[in-house]
Amino acid sequence: MSEYVFLYRGSERPTSPQDAQQIMQKWMNWMKELSEKGHMKDRGQPLEPIGKVVGRNKTVTDGPFAEVKDVVGGYTLIEARDLDEAAELSKGCPVFERNGFVEVRPVMKF
Amino acid sequence: MDHVDSLFRHESGRIVAVLTRIFGVHNLALAEDVVQDAFCHALEVWPFRGMPDNPSAWLMATAKNRAIDVLRRERTARTFAPELGRFFDSEWTLVPTVEQQFAPHTIKDDLLRMMFSCCHPRLKEEAQVALMLNILCGFSVREVAGAFVASHAAIEKRIGRAKQVLARSQRLFDLTNAKELDARLPAVHRAIYLLFNEGYHGASDESPVRAELCGEAMRLCALLREHPQAATPASFALSALLCLHAARLPARLDEKGDLQTLFDQDRAQWDHGLVAEGQHLLEQAATGSELTEFHVEAAIAWVHATARCTEETNWKAIVSLYDQLMAIRPSPVVALNRAIAVAQRDGPEHGLAEIRQIADRDRLAAYPFYEAAQGELELRCGHHHSAREHFQTALTLARNPSERRFFEQRVSECGNGGASIKR
Numbered sequence: 256m257s258e259y260v261f262l263y264r265g266s267e268r269p270t271s272p273q274d275a276q277q278i279m280q281k282w283m284n285w286m287k288e289l290s291e292k293g294h295m296k297d298r299g300q301p302l303e304p305i306g307k308v309v310g311r312n313k314t315v316t317d318g319p320f321a322e323v324k325d326v327v328g329g330y331t332l333i334e335a336r337d338l339d340e341a342a343e344l345s346k347g348c349p350v351f352e353r354n355g356f357v358e359v360r361p362v363m364k365f
Numbered sequence: 366m367d368h369v370d371s372l373f374r375h376e377s378g379r380i381v382a383v384l385t386r387i388f389g390v391h392n393l394a395l396a397e398d399v400v401q402d403a404f405c406h407a408l409e410v411w412p413f414r415g416m417p418d419n420p421s422a423w424l425m426a427t428a429k430n431r432a433i434d435v436l437r438r439e440r441t442a443r444t445f446a447p448e449l450g451r452f453f454d455s456e457w458t459l460v461p462t463v464e465q466q467f468a469p470h471t472i473k474d475d476l477l478r479m480m481f482s483c484c485h486p487r488l489k490e491e492a493q494v495a496l497m498l499n500i501l502c503g504f505s506v507r508e509v510a511g512a513f514v515a516s517h518a519a520i521e522k523r524i525g526r527a528k529q530v531l532a533r534s535q536r537l538f539d540l541t542n543a544k545e546l547d548a549r550l551p552a553v554h555r556a557i558y559l560l561f562n563e564g565y566h567g568a569s570d571e572s573p574v575r576a577e578l579c580g581e582a583m584r585l586c587a588l589l590r591e592h593p594q595a596a597t598p599a600s601f602a603l604s605a606l607l608c609l610h611a612a613r614l615p616a617r618l619d620e621k622g623d624l625q626t627l628f629d630q631d632r633a634q635w636d637h638g639l640v641a642e643g644q645h646l647l648e649q650a651a652t653g654s655e656l657t658e659f660h661v662e663a664a665i666a667w668v669h670a671t672a673r674c675t676e677e678t679n680w681k682a683i684v685s686l687y688d689q690l691m692a693i694r695p696s697p698v699v700a701l702n703r704a705i706a707v708a709q710r711d712g713p714e715h716g717l718a719e720i721r722q723i724a725d726r727d728r729l730a731a732y733p734f735y736e737a738a739q740g741e742l743e744l745r746c747g748h749h750h751s752a753r754e755h756f757q758t759a760l761t762l763a764r765n766p767s768e769r770r771f772f773e774q775r776v777s778e779c780g781n782g783g784a785s786i787k788r
Contacts, residue, residue, distance in 0.1 A: 268405055269405065269506065272377040273373065273374060274505070275373045275408060278407060279373070279412075282408070298412075298414075301413045317461075329412070
């Protein structure tokens with residue numbers, strides 16, 4: 256098994272309380288499923304949408320680091336057989352239903 | 366009911382109620398934005414850190430912090446609640462004032478205050494109900510439209526206009542004004558009653574939505590009972606009525622999703638816990654001298670709920686209760702129900718005679734069960750041809766698929782000689 260990071264990017268706001276409820280439920284279910292199938296290494300953390308970029312010449316500027324709508328909202332550390340399986344696992348993420356996407360990156364081994 | 370399923374909806378109502386108190390009712394939209402921000406924040410955090418031990422408190426605290434930010438940022442650009450506004454000018458008083466408004470014991474009153482505010486006399490009853498569903502129960506425009514089987518645009522307009530009326534009313538309802546509270550309480554009762562009926566008899570065929578509406582009406586009515594001045598015998602009677610009707614909900618549809626009349630329902634499926642609760646509430650309602658329509662309707666529901674079957678129902682008592690109801694709040698629908706009870710007591714031809722004597726029965730023309738009731742009674746008299754005609758008319762008036770299936774079945778039963786009808 257190898258380790259991979261899911262970076263969650265972009266996601267639309269809920270349209271109603273019921274909508275928020277459903278999104279939350281989907282996230283909880285998905286996270287639970289990853290754990291139960293033994294893929295979850297670390298649930299990870301949410302990231303604030305703000306920050307600073309320190310440029311090549313060490314000048315400090317406020318974010319954004321990407322398009323605002325594609326900013327990383329959080330990360331999770333998972334275990335999978337290979338990159339293909341990791342990518343396949345990410346497809347269950349509720350972020351896709353909110354017009355977001357997942358970046359899957361292998362953790363370097365050596 | 367499981368509160369996790371409705372956590373966000375219910376918290377939305379609670380938080381908006383608190384925030385409009387702080388921001389002022391004219392800033393209702395701002396309050397709704399803050400709620401949405403709090404929900405977004407929960408969606409960002411909870412998936413990674415798990416559900417907090419007390420999700421309600423978490424959402425409330427998040428909303429409170431956002432509210433403090435908003436007050437700081439916009440205190441020069443906006444006016445907030447007139448009675449609190451001056452406390453927001455200074456950092457010394459801003460945070461303590463907001464903290465105070467978020468204290469648990471004040472939140473309950475905030476919900477009640479908002480409920481009374483939604484029943485503004487300048488709003489029609491259906492607008493009051495839509496507003497309560499949207500603000501207090503956290504239903505979106507789409508969900509309210511689904512419940513009323515109305516177009517999204519129509520409900521959006523209705524809620525939008527109602528919110529304008531509310532925002533222009535300057536102040537939220539004053540619960541400490543005993544005279545005004547007494548005066549508006551009947552409107553609040555009507556709105557809760559309509560909300561429940563929308564769930565119970567409503568035109569929507571989506572049963573989960575409908576059961577939820579009934580649950581919301583019961584929740585709002587329970588809030589009335591917890592406030593010393595709103596806990597009138599009428600409030601208890603209404604609560605009793607809702608409990609006793611809700612007790613029959615599990616049996617209203619059979620396993621195929623077909624509508625079952627009171628006569629055909631499997632009474633073992635009734636919720637006997639709710640029957641007991643309804644009975645207890647009805648006893649508590651029996652104080653004072655006021656006899657409201659809710660008392661009488663609850664008593665009727667109680668007679669049904671405690672009878673083992675149609676034959677063992679005390680129809681004599683039911684007819685006399687309907688007589689009382691006609692005296693308090695006469696309507697053609699009440700008269701129709703009375704006629705059906707008379708048919709049970711004295712026989713179908715007497716019931717039909719009563720129906721023909723309903724004063725303003727032309728107002729029932731679009732009501733499918735007016736035709737269906739006549740169909741049933743004609744059938745019991747052995748008049749298959751006439752029964753069939755009534756059921757066919759009822760079929761053209763059906764408001765949802767389960768009503769349609771129900772009348773179709775009746776029409777076909779008339780065709781084969783009504784062999785399966787025995788009552």
